[in-house]
Amino acid sequence: MLCVFQKRKETKNAKNLILNYFDNVLIFDDKPKEVEGLLRFLNSNDIATTFYTPTDLNSKNKLKYRKLIFCDLHIATEIPDNQTSAHISRVRSILKKNIGKDYGNYGLVMWTSYPQDIEEVKKRIIKDADKYSLPLFIVGLDKTRYISKDKWDELPVDIENEFSGEKSASFFFEWDNIVNKAKSASVESVFSLCRNYEKQNENLPFILSKLGLSYSGIESIKDIDEKHLQGEIINALTSILHYEITASPIEKDLLTSKDQIKYYAVENNLGNISYSLDRKYYRSDSELKKTEGVYFDGETKVDVSNFKKELDFNYAQLNKRTLLDFSDTQNSKILPGNVYKIKNDTFDILKTSSSAPQDSVSIILEVTPPCDFSQNNKILSRVIHGFIAPYSASKVNKYKKAYHYTGLYPIIIDGIELPQIIIFDFRTLTNLKDETLLNSDNFEFYFRAKNNLFADILQKLSSNVARLGLSIIHP
Numbered sequence: 001m002l003c004v005f006q007k008r009k010e011t012k013n014a015k016n017l018i019l020n021y022f023d024n025v026l027i028f029d030d031k032p033k034e035v036e037g038l039l040r041f042l043n044s045n046d047i048a049t050t051f052y053t054p055t056d057l058n059s060k061n062k063l064k065y066r067k068l069i070f071c072d073l074h075i076a077t078e079i080p081d082n083q084t085s086a087h088i089s090r091v092r093s094i095l096k097k098n099i100g101k102d103y104g105n106y107g108l109v110m111w112t113s114y115p116q117d118i119e120e121v122k123k124r125i126i127k128d129a130d131k132y133s134l135p136l137f138i139v140g141l142d143k144t145r146y147i148s149k150d151k152w153d154e155l156p157v158d159i160e161n162e163f164s165g166e167k168s169a170s171f172f173f174e175w176d177n178i179v180n181k182a183k184s185a186s187v188e189s190v191f192s193l194c195r196n197y198e199k200q201n202e203n204l205p206f207i208l209s210k211l212g213l214s215y216s217g218i219e220s221i222k223d224i225d226e227k228h229l230q231g232e233i234i235n236a237l238t239s240i241l242h243y244e245i246t247a248s249p250i251e252k253d254l255l256t257s258k259d260q261i262k263y264y265a266v267e268n269n270l271g272n273i274s275y276s277l278d279r280k281y282y283r284s285d286s287e288l289k290k291t292e293g294v295y296f297d298g299e300t301k302v303d304v305s306n307f308k309k310e311l312d313f314n315y316a317q318l319n320k321r322t323l324l325d326f327s328d329t330q331n332s333k334i335l336p337g338n339v340y341k342i343k344n345d346t347f348d349i350l351k352t353s354s355s356a357p358q359d360s361v362s363i364i365l366e367v368t369p370p371c372d373f374s375q376n377n378k379i380l381s382r383v384i385h386g387f388i389a390p391y392s393a394s395k396v397n398k399y400k401k402a403y404h405y406t407g408l409y410p411i412i413i414d415g416i417e418l419p420q421i422i423i424f425d426f427r428t429l430t431n432l433k434d435e436t437l438l439n440s441d442n443f444e445f446y447f448r449a450k451n452n453l454f455a456d457i458l459q460k461l462s463s464n465v466a467r468l469g470l471s472i473i474h475p
Contacts, residue, residue: 019156021177022068022107024048028057028094029072029111034147038070041152057098065104069135072143073112073121084117088124095125099132105176107169108135109159111143137169182244186237189244211236217374228333265307273307281307312391316410316419325448326414334381334434336373337454338366340443342385347442349385349428356423357395360387363446365424366437367458380431384461386424388413395421403427403464405457414447424457426464 025047029035035051042049050066054075074081076090091110110121118140125134139162146152163170190211194203209221212233218224224232262274262282274282281288281295281304288295288302295302342348342362350356364383372378389395391410399406403426410419437443449457 024066026066026069027051103133137166185244186241316412319411323453337449344442356387360389385428391419391421
């Protein structure tokens with residue numbers, strides 16, 4: 001293993017992606033002589049570089065995070081060059097053993113003289129999502145071209161050219177760069193308030209605690225436990241981070257024009273079918289026509305049901321990540337936004353009144369207004385009843401009354417494989433004693449509604465409760 005750090009020298013192409021962003025690199029290669037020029041070039045540009053041979057990797061477990069990995073496709077000397085499939089398997093085993101899960105975002109540059117091999121590499125690696133962190137992009141370059149001419153200074157431009165077609169990866173790397181800069185700015189904005197290192201350990205906890213109290217709305221430190229306070233400090237810092245991120249927008253045009261953005265079928269072998277942002281299905285460039293619920297390409301019937309399931313699943317995963325919190329760090333404390341499973345049928349109002357499907361999971365949502373909670377004005381917990389059921393269009397249409405909260409679909413729930421729908425019934429607004437709610441025979445903490453979702457539910461609940469109605473005689 002070789003690790004080198006060297007003072008930066010000025011380059012003519014300082015704005016190039018690899019020189020500007022990829023400031024730490026891993027190299028996997030079985031021929032150290034062939035990467036000497038690469039090592040010199042990267043380190044002359046102050047890019048921290050670590051080189052491993054296959055023997056080095058055998059004695060290593062998980063490696064430290066690096067943003068870019070160079071790997072020779074034919075890294076195993078014992079495997080004949082013409083056995084490409086075996087070489088790809090060796091690369092995948094290295095990624096599984098030495099990269100693993102939770103590695104971070106990175107790109108993969110494969111050395112190969114045969115560009116067509118890269119497509120096979122992509123097809124094989126994408127199958128390993130549950131084994132290790134997948135690279136955001138994979139490009140192939142011919143190492144011998146740089147060795148023969150000693151033209152390593154052309155490498156950043158070549159990677160940029162290959163990378164230019166990877167619009168999504170470019171966007172995420174740029175976003176990652178902005179988040180990292182914003183994170184540093186957020187820490188500095190608070191850390192700089194303490195201008196005395198000797199008093200830092202005393203004064204910073206005080207400042208952070210006041211920040212957390214302010215964010216929570218709780219006036220007295222006596223009314224909040226340490227775990228809850230720590231969570232509110234994190235929430236407050238996240239709010240500062242959000243401001244720093246939005247204050248540094250992505251300036252590059254990293255996405256294609258919106259009318260060209262389409263989703264293409266992946267899992268179900270549907271051929272060249274795509275779906276646009278304006279909710280239209282296409283086969284190649286021909287828009288599919290919908291007649292009485294059936295799609296046609298000219299006179300040919302096209303079944304898009306599997307494609308719709310694929311899209312629904314992806315939407316459900318995104319909805320879960322943006323709306324629900326399944327961490328159990330605060331399940332011992334009753335908080336507005338907590339969702340509980342109903343375990344005691346005595347409290348199952350909706351099922352006993354046949355207002356919920358039999359295949360559903362009965363839940364309640366704690367809806368005490370945050371101001372009452374933070375000011376310690378709560379006497380009883382206010383809750384509304386609801387249920388979680390397998391998602392279908394018929395359920396969406398069935399529960400559309402003014403007293404229903406019906407926007408939560410499709411959504412993935414931890415422990416349930418298929419997309420679900422969550423319905424709340426405002427008619428069931430009631431009060432529970434805290435000891436009743438915390439009794440594990442009655443209820444079990446399930447998850448939390450994130451702030452944006454909880455605020456929306458609370459607003460619609462308030463509107464429903466406050467509606468006046470009107471008596472009028474129609475002819």
